[in-house]
Amino acid sequence: MNNDKDTEYLSKLQDYYADWKNIPSYARLCEIFGIASKSWVKAILTRLEEASFIERTPDGAWIPTRQFFARPLAESTVQAGMPASVTATQGDFFIIDEMLIDTPSKTTLITVKGDSMIDAGIHDGDVAVVEKRMTANIGDIVVAIVDDNFTLKTLDRENGAFILRPANPAYPVIRPQGTLEIFGVLTGLVRKYRR
Amino acid sequence: MNNDKDTEYLSKLQDYYADWKNIPSYARLCEIFGIASKSWVKAILTRLEEASFIERTPDGAWIPTRQFFARPLAESTVQAGMPASVTATQGDFFIIDEMLIDTPSKTTLITVKGDSMIDAGIHDGDVAVVEKRMTANIGDIVVAIVDDNFTLKTLDRENGAFILRPANPAYPVIRPQGTLEIFGVLTGLVRKYRR
DNA sequence: TTGACAACAGAACGATCGTTCTTTATATTA
DNA sequence: TAATATAAAGAACGATCGTTCTGTTGTCAA
Numbered sequence: 001m002n003n004d005k006d007t008e009y010l011s012k013l014q015d016y017y018a019d020w021k022n023i024p025s026y027a028r029l030c031e032i033f034g035i036a037s038k039s040w041v042k043a044i045l046t047r048l049e050e051a052s053f054i055e056r057t058p059d060g061a062w063i064p065t066r067q068f069f070a071r072p073l074a075e076s077t078v079q080a081g082m083p084a085s086v087t088a089t090q091g092d093f094f095i096i097d098e099m100l101i102d103t104p105s106k107t108t109l110i111t112v113k114g115d116s117m118i119d120a121g122i123h124d125g126d127v128a129v130v131e132k133r134m135t136a137n138i139g140d141i142v143v144a145i146v147d148d149n150f151t152l153k154t155l156d157r158e159n160g161a162f163i164l165r166p167a168n169p170a171y172p173v174i175r176p177q178g179t180l181e182i183f184g185v186l187t188g189l190v191r192k193y194r195r
Numbered sequence: 196m197n198n199d200k201d202t203e204y205l206s207k208l209q210d211y212y213a214d215w216k217n218i219p220s221y222a223r224l225c226e227i228f229g230i231a232s233k234s235w236v237k238a239i240l241t242r243l244e245e246a247s248f249i250e251r252t253p254d255g256a257w258i259p260t261r262q263f264f265a266r267p268l269a270e271s272t273v274q275a276g277m278p279a280s281v282t283a284t285q286g287d288f289f290i291i292d293e294m295l296i297d298t299p300s301k302t303t304l305i306t307v308k309g310d311s312m313i314d315a316g317i318h319d320g321d322v323a324v325v326e327k328r329m330t331a332n333i334g335d336i337v338v339a340i341v342d343d344n345f346t347l348k349t350l351d352r353e354n355g356a357f358i359l360r361p362a363n364p365a366y367p368v369i370r371p372q373g374t375l376e377i378f379g380v381l382t383g384l385v386r387k388y389r390r
Numbered sequence: 391t392t393g394a395c396a397a398c399a400g401a402a403c404g405a406t407c408g409t410t411c412t413t414t415a416t417a418t419t420a
Numbered sequence: 421t422a423a424t425a426t427a428a429a430g431a432a433c434g435a436t437c438g439t440t441c442t443g444t445t446g447t448c449a450a
Contacts, residue, residue, distance in 0.1 A: 005397085020252045021259060022217075025437060028254055037399045042438075059223055060438080063216045093216075094264055094292040095304075096385055099322075101266065101291075104213050105206030109268040109289060121316040121386070127268070127294075141388065150269075189386040190291055191316070193336065200427085220407060232429045237408075255408080392450090399444070407436070414429070420422085 009033050009044050010053055014068065023054065023062040069093070100188035106132045108184065110143060110150060117141070117152055120167035122189060128152060129188030141186040146174060150183060204228050204239050205248055209263065218249070218257040265290050295383035301327045303379065305338065305345065312336070312347055315362035317384060323347060324383030336381040341369060345378060 012032050017023060026038040035041060045062060048054050053068045101107045112126045120141065122128070128143070136142045142155045144164055153164035153174060164174040207227050212218060221233040230236060240257060243249050248263045265288035296302045307321045315336065317323070323338070331337045337350045339359055348359035348369060359369035 020256075022252055022256050024252070024254055024256065026439095027437075035398075038438075039400085039440075040398050043398090057215045057217055057219070059219055061215075061217050061219065094290055096292045096295060096322075096324075097264060097266075097290060098213075100385065100387055102213065104209040104264075104266070107266060109266050109291075111268065111270055113270075118316070121313070121318050121321075123316050126316075127291075129291075187388050189384075189388075190295065191384040192295055193382050193384075221409095222407075230428075232427095233408075234410075234430085235428050238427090394447100394449090396447085397445085399442105401440105401442085403439090405437080405439100407434105409433090409435100410431105412429100412431080414427100416425100416427080418423100418425070420424090 003047075006044060006047055006051075010048060013048070013054075017064060017068070023064070069095075096190075100129045100190070102187070103131060106184075107187070108132060109190075110152075112152060116166040116168050116171045117154075118168050120154070122152065122167070123191065125191075127190040127192075128186055129190065130184040131187045132184040134182055136182055136185045143183040143186065144174075144176075145181040145183050146176065152186065155182075198242075201239060201242055201246075205243055208243070208249075212259060212263070218259070261290070262288070291385075295324045295385070297382070298326060301379075302382070303327060304385075305347075307347060311361040311363050311366045312349075313363050315349070317347065317362070318386065320386075322385040322387075323381055324385065325379040326382045327379040329377055331377055331380045338378040338381065339369075339371075340376040340378055341371060347381065350377075 013023065013029075016032055023029075024032070026041045029041045029045075030036060030038060033041060033044070045054065049056070049062075051067075052065055054062050055065050057063055108130050110128045110130050112122055112124060112128055115124050122141075130143050136155050138155055138157050140155050141152065142164075143150050143152055144155075145151075146164070151164065151174070153166055156163050156165045158173075158175070161175065162180045164176070164180070166173070208218065208224075211227050218224075219227070221236045224236045224240075225231060225233060228236060228239070240249065244251070247260055249257050250260050252258055268287050268289045303325050305323045305325055307317055307319060307323055310319050317336075325338050331350050333350055333352050335350050336347065337359075338345055338347055339350075340346075341359070346359065346369070348361055351358050351360045353368075353370070356370065357375045359371070359375075361368070
């Protein structure tokens with residue numbers, strides 16, 4: 001997309017999307033773009049697709065790509081040597097949620113209690129993003145159910161048996177008798193600093 | 196929406212939406228829900244609308260609401276005899292972005308490089324949620340600009356002058372000559388575990 | 391001045407969409 | 421056992437959708 005007009009059309013589409021979280025029909029886009037022909041709208045969207053601002057679902061529906069939400073460089077007041085950063089603005093989605101949550105229906109947030117995983121950088125009060133499932137791999141940090149409590153530990157193996165290893169020398173390794181009940185696997189961590 | 200089935204349909208819709216950012220046609224939703232009749236799909240969506248999980252654009256297209264994206268937040272201590280369905284029971288619903296970001300226009304996400312703050316539980320590769328401003332309080336973790344580089348350190352004072360204290364004994368305290376340029380204050384931290 | 395191309399407009403069409411209405415199967419309650 | 425709700429299935433239909441193809445208009449270079 002090398003074109004001024006297309007940039008303008010993209011802006012209009014972005015504005016509409018910010019309001020409605022949805023790319024409407026060609027007929028509606030005619031109004032939005034101030035154009036009278038659907039075929040030309042299609043040509044525009046095809047160009048935006050080639051420029052990777054939008055794409056299609058297998059059903060043919062238009063959806064935005066990551067680029068669709070990216071801000072132009074001019075807007076970020078940054079000096080030289082700025083590391084890769086993103087501005088969290090309204091128009092975009094819930095980008096952190098999107099980053100941490102792959103399967104919403106299986107994902108739960110659990111507040112961490114205690115400091116048994118402190119050496120893994122997991123503090124008291126942190127919020128763990130947990131994907132619910134019953135199996136995990138050695139080395140995963142898992143939420144297990146021990147004595148009717150949730151506990152967050154690293155899953156390990158010792159003499160053929162599963163054990164739960166804390167990341168704090170002050171806590172003991174947990175060696176469950178019988179089966180180990182796994183609630184889910186840690187896929188993300190969130191911490192809020194008081195202000 | 197007081198209904199188990201509808202909760203299941205909502206989950207499937209949320210998972211589809213997480214993949215495609217789009218609510219598809221009734222015909223497609225038949226497949227997703229495992230249902231054969233469009234009219235029943237409409238009935239389901241209408242109930243989800245009454246429960247404020249989705250709504251309609253003026254054109255009649257279905258779009259998600261804020262509630263659609265909220266995740267359950269559970270406390271770590273849970274009662275006895277929990278089945279795997281657990282968390283739906285009690286507790287609030289949260290959107291991670293809203294939890295961490297108060298002022299979107301002033302908030303930036305920066306990926307952390309290095310381990311100079313490891314004792315504060317901030318690891319290499321973590322994403323820092325930074326609120327841009329030029330002033331901070333003693334004890335805040337700040338993003339400062341030192342020698343044209345961004346650095347994340349704790350702001351402290353020594354003999355009346357500001358210093359930047361790492362949370363790792365292997366790194367030196369930074370004592371800026373002249374003014375200290377502060378880019379922003381750390382308000383949140385996000386970590387993603389690879390799967 | 392002509393020819394080529396870009397930027398649209400407009401019509402035509404079959405496919406698909408959402409809606410409504412009717413029917414059926416199962417579960418629950420009286 | 422009968423009545424009623426719930427959870428769907430299915431057909432029928434007009435509206436709308438995306439697509440394709442053909443025109444039209446303006447611009448600019450040769």
